[in-house]
Amino acid sequence: MNSIDPVGLTNTVLGGALLGGLIALSAVGLSLVLGVMKLVNLVHGQIVVLGAYMAYYLSAFWGISPLLALPIVFVLGFLFMAPVQRFILAPVARHGEEAGLLTTFALAIILENLFIRIFSGDSRSLDTIFSRETIAIGPINLPTIYLIGFGISLAVCLAVWALVTRTSFGRSLRASSEDPISAAIVGIHVSRIRWGTFALNGGLSAIGGVLIALCFSFTPSSGSEYLLTAFAIIVLGGLGNIMGTFVGGIALGIFQSLGAYFFGDGYRTFVGLVMLIVLLAIAPNGILNRRRSL
Amino acid sequence: MKNGMSVLLSRIATPTRVGRRDFIIVAALAAIAFVVPYVAGTYQQEVGFRILQLGALAAAWNIAAGYTGLVSLGSAAFFGLGVYTMALASNAGLPIVLCMILAAVVAGLFALIVSPALFRLRGLYFTVGTLALAEALRIFVVNSPWFGGQAGIFLTARAPKAFELYWIALAIAVLVIVCVLVLLRSRWSYRMQAVRDDEDVASQLGVRTYRTKLWAFGLSGALIAIVGSVQALNQGIVQPNGGFGISWTIEIVSVAIIGGMGTKVGPWIGAVFIVLLGEFLIQFPEIHMAVVGVVLVLVIRFMPNGIWGTFTLALQKERNFS
Numbered sequence: 294m295n296s297i298d299p300v301g302l303t304n305t306v307l308g309g310a311l312l313g314g315l316i317a318l319s320a321v322g323l324s325l326v327l328g329v330m331k332l333v334n335l336v337h338g339q340i341v342v343l344g345a346y347m348a349y350y351l352s353a354f355w356g357i358s359p360l361l362a363l364p365i366v367f368v369l370g371f372l373f374m375a376p377v378q379r380f381i382l383a384p385v386a387r388h389g390e391e392a393g394l395l396t397t398f399a400l401a402i403i404l405e406n407l408f409i410r411i412f413s414g415d416s417r418s419l420d421t422i423f424s425r426e427t428i429a430i431g432p433i434n435l436p437t438i439y440l441i442g443f444g445i446s447l448a449v450c451l452a453v454w455a456l457v458t459r460t461s462f463g464r465s466l467r468a469s470s471e472d473p474i475s476a477a478i479v480g481i482h483v484s485r486i487r488w489g490t491f492a493l494n495g496g497l498s499a500i501g502g503v504l505i506a507l508c509f510s511f512t513p514s515s516g517s518e519y520l521l522t523a524f525a526i527i528v529l530g531g532l533g534n535i536m537g538t539f540v541g542g543i544a545l546g547i548f549q550s551l552g553a554y555f556f557g558d559g560y561r562t563f564v565g566l567v568m569l570i571v572l573l574a575i576a577p578n579g580i581l582n583r584r585r586s587l
Numbered sequence: 588m589k590n591g592m593s594v595l596l597s598r599i600a601t602p603t604r605v606g607r608r609d610f611i612i613v614a615a616l617a618a619i620a621f622v623v624p625y626v627a628g629t630y631q632q633e634v635g636f637r638i639l640q641l642g643a644l645a646a647a648w649n650i651a652a653g654y655t656g657l658v659s660l661g662s663a664a665f666f667g668l669g670v671y672t673m674a675l676a677s678n679a680g681l682p683i684v685l686c687m688i689l690a691a692v693v694a695g696l697f698a699l700i701v702s703p704a705l706f707r708l709r710g711l712y713f714t715v716g717t718l719a720l721a722e723a724l725r726i727f728v729v730n731s732p733w734f735g736g737q738a739g740i741f742l743t744a745r746a747p748k749a750f751e752l753y754w755i756a757l758a759i760a761v762l763v764i765v766c767v768l769v770l771l772r773s774r775w776s777y778r779m780q781a782v783r784d785d786e787d788v789a790s791q792l793g794v795r796t797y798r799t800k801l802w803a804f805g806l807s808g809a810l811i812a813i814v815g816s817v818q819a820l821n822q823g824i825v826q827p828n829g830g831f832g833i834s835w836t837i838e839i840v841s842v843a844i845i846g847g848m849g850t851k852v853g854p855w856i857g858a859v860f861i862v863l864l865g866e867f868l869i870q871f872p873e874i875h876m877a878v879v880g881v882v883l884v885l886v887i888r889f890m891p892n893g894i895w896g897t898f899t900l901a902l903q904k905e906r907n908f909s
Contacts, residue, residue, distance in 0.1 A: 331711075333711045333714065333715055381884060381888075384888060385887055385888050388887065388888075388891050390710060390711060391658055391710075391711075392887050392888075392891065394658075394711055394714060395658075395840070395844060395883070395887055396883075396884055396887050396888070398660070398840065398883075399841075399880045399881075399883035399884045399887065400880065400884065401880075402837055402841075402876055402877070402879065402880035402883070403877045403880035403881060403884075405876075406873040406874070406876040406877040406880070407873070407877055409873045410871075410873040410874065410877070517718075517722065517833055518722070521718065521719050521722055524715055524719070525719075556730075557730065559726070559729060559730035560726075560730055562722075562726055563723055563726045563727055563730065566719045566720075566722055566723035566726065567723055569716075569719045570704055570705075570716055570719050570720055570723065571704065573704070573707075573708055573712055573715070573716050573719075574703070574704035574705070574707045574708065574716075575707075
């Protein structure tokens, strides 16, 4: 790497930005749960992996293209996580915040080992007709799948943003997040809101996993990497700020691609992790955040 | 952790009075454990090694998490530092005991270096920060040119026999127990528990919270690194995913919680439980870990003080009634 090639660098940065926006979708749910339930959901990464496997088997058994499978995967993810909150997490909430955190940690252990048992440790990837195509804009070449994923991610993030800011569910959600006791006093069913938020996290993370799996291969053990990447995005974008999360994803994608460009591909995740630690230490509420709450 | 006065961490087994009796019990148990290699076979020695190893790790983790409230998911970082220090130092020709001390020093320095960033994080954020730190360190070791990459480093030192490993592990286990007991007798334990229960109030009362946390975190990490250095001898080859693997963190946390966080005896009970369960399910390592996860969920929900904490609580109640 003697001289920096401007076209290559632009290509890297644009690709990174698209990829980051795409990955941001998997962080939105985590951000909602952290904002509303004040819960660090350590099983998040495994749900992302689960979404990828769902799409993989839907395509392998019924030939459903991963992109068409997105609504199905969303519903499955939603249905999978709803009882987890109701029957496993809600009862331990009274034991304090570590209890919830460590319970999700235990769930992550269970799921990851079940994945290895059921799906084997092999690395898998999702294929669509766009997988090997690129779109050329002048000298810049971008993978088509990155553009499609970016578009889907943006659309879903906008939908979630509208849900949170424009609907009555969203109003209750914001109220429960800001002050659960007052929210309960004015008649908001806080536990139902939490249940809905957690299930929503399941659905969003699962489709986020499909998008990631369209770009990278995955294994049953990819979960912790996805979790930490999602965290870096949230911290960049600001807690509970949905469009901030999307922008944070783009920023992280650019930083990661620059890291990979200058230090080698192995350092892609490393850059994100170091950024996460530094950002947590200097700006725990995020650098893009203007308001603390949702 | 203002509103987080969690049941999982505080109260109950806290007023641990450590007396001479505890040291005598430890000495007696150690003497019994010492003769095991004379009467038992290699298999029993290996299982014993695993129990001592996991118990020592969980007891060391407990110093930071159970008594000081620093719930770390970055134990693999300290363990891996110990593993790699042993590999590099022993290959350079240093004697084994010196390598172990060096491992502790390296881990202590590492705690010192990362503490300014980590200790700005409270509660859940601290936990996430430590998890990220351990992963960052693992990826760094995989990619950097100095540590043998994915392939790892072979140890040139003579591989110790099963009984030697067992005795080394026993010595380290005794070291960890003595550290914990001495700590619990000292004023440090009060400062640590004050920081755990409410950091702001502790600071108002004049506890130097940063220093207290650093000592607890550093000591915990140094002890974990010493255990890690023995693992390098056990394996004969060190690799990033083996040394810095998150599976170590998972085992440490499971053992400590199932046995009972913030208790003296809990980690050892948890270690016996998990190792014996592992031997029972030896054909199915994934099923073993999945079962551990289920047990963990159940313990957190129904016995938040762990096996030992619940047991001592019941005993106390009994005594109060009679």
